[in-house]
Amino acid sequence: MSETEPTALVVVGHHRAGSLTAAVAERAAKRLADRGYRVDLLDLEREGFDPRNSVADEPDYSDRDKRYSDEVHAHIARVHAADVIVPVFPVWWYGTPALLKGWIDRVWNYGLAYGRSKSPMAGKRMLWIGLAGLAEDDPLSELTRDLLDKTLRIGVSQYCGIPGAHTLALYDSEGQDLEGEARDRHYEALFAKAEAAVDALLD
Template structure:
């Protein structure tokens, strides 16, 4: 399987990038191919400007050069993985902008849908699993990403994987998180993702 790994973090030395590297290592060792897209490194502009605003009167909308480049990149892959820190129980602004601009009308929804076999969302959470579940934040996030985005774009095989307690944890915990990321890569194609219903 050819997997596009979209990563959103401003620092290369972040845990997010360490998780990305270990995830890709797992993918590779399982026989998959992977391309990493670092949204900060490519200078992605997350602001949805007038030229890329969805035009529902068009069945095949043309977008700005940057977005056409990213659409072409997505078309070359069988599956997608997003790796990101969870901020305010949501996607970072950079990644939210990527969703807004790239997964756009007439490409990802509307007259066309995404062709990808599955989407995996790897969310690094500063809180513990208990804190995440206290007010059902996890359920809300999973519903947003699996149903509100992936399923709306035609990908019913979508799963959110939380990596918990990423702030001020002992070194052995960080190694456990990296091992978790590696296993997600190794088992990417065989993992039974959440089958969502609308």
């Protein structure tokens, strides 16, 4: 592994090992590795990340150098080390599950991710991949895409100084009404969309 090898942090925001979310994250991670990235795969559940906030991790807006919990500093070090960040998660109530939301709440903290004249996130690229149970032609799918894009790409990434961020919604993640090979083909198409989004992020 060379010192100059770029790093990608792939974050899995799902509680269940073997979820489709985890499979999409693995495919995205493999694509990043194939494109020459050292991949840091962060599975929040398997690493025992606690999404609940605490007084220790509340921002103190009079002190941007506040020392937060060791867990938060360990996680932000992995974020800072990454050139590319790819959170993968199931869409729950038009947003991220609490597991991933808590990671953003605690780790993307004042002084660590935002609140400095020179952004600690400058130059990074980011791709949020949300798996949605809704069918793509569902009247609510546009709202899903719009809400994810506004809250995550603009609200989190851009706010923290990452203009090069994108969101991707993968619809019909439960493959309802599909069986056997048709279902496999559907999942393969979702993987391909995630890989294409990774390629677009890097190109």
